[in-house]
Amino acid sequence: MTRMPFRIALVVASALAVVAYASAQSSMSAPDAITARQQLMKDQGAAMRSISQKGKAGDIMAIAVDAETLARTANQIPALFPPGSIDPATSRAKPEIWEKWSEFEGHAKDLNTKAMRLAATARTGDAGATMGAATDLGRTTCGPCHEAFRGPEIKK
Ligand code: HEC
Numbered sequence: 001m002t003r004m005p006f007r008i009a010l011v012v013a014s015a016l017a018v019v020a021y022a023s024a025q026s027s028m029s030a031p032d033a034i035t036a037r038q039q040l041m042k043d044q045g046a047a048m049r050s051i052s053q054k055g056k057a058g059d060i061m062a063i064a065v066d067a068e069t070l071a072r073t074a075n076q077i078p079a080l081f082p083p084g085s086i087d088p089a090t091s092r093a094k095p096e097i098w099e100k101w102s103e104f105e106g107h108a109k110d111l112n113t114k115a116m117r118l119a120a121t122a123r124t125g126d127a128g129a130t131m132g133a134a135t136d137l138g139r140t141t142c143g144p145c146h147e148a149f150r151g152p153e154i155k156k
Helices: 003-026 030-057 063-076 101-124 127-149
Strands: none
Touching: 030 063, 030 127, 063 101, 063 127, 101 127
């Protein structure tokens, strides 16, 4: 095989991957998106609890993996809020999400940035700086996004 066909094959393969990704995004139904993002948020809550437990136990470097979970899942947030995925019976997502999309997306980006920073700080083993960064992350990313874009608890 010459070089050229191989490179073309690579280009075709990556183009197909992009198409598959795009159709996976657009074909996700509202109920599926709601279930998936609520699970993602539960995972984020679990990562935050793990960070605080490890902080209390002095297991500072081990916090890096939880911070990486937060960074990775933060990047997945926008795709799990397709337009129209709103259902007051099952979801606390407010319509303001789609009216102020760049602000909403900005909170997810901030979470990614701060979680990466937290992972790097945890790796230094500095307990004070790490727990400070974790508190700051919660106060400046989870908190404001919920404040602006999450409605009241659903009574069941
Ligand atoms: C970009 C905005 C945004 C960010 C950032 C964000 N959340 Fe959320 N979160 C939401 C929205 C909106 C909901 C409601 C989703 C729904 O019900 O459809 C939610 C729901 C939740 C829930 C409830 C899930 C359930 O239904 O059981 C938890 C727990 C949660 N978030 C934790 C976190 C934690 C911890 C962080 C930070 C590490 C975080 N979130 C960051 C927007 C955000």
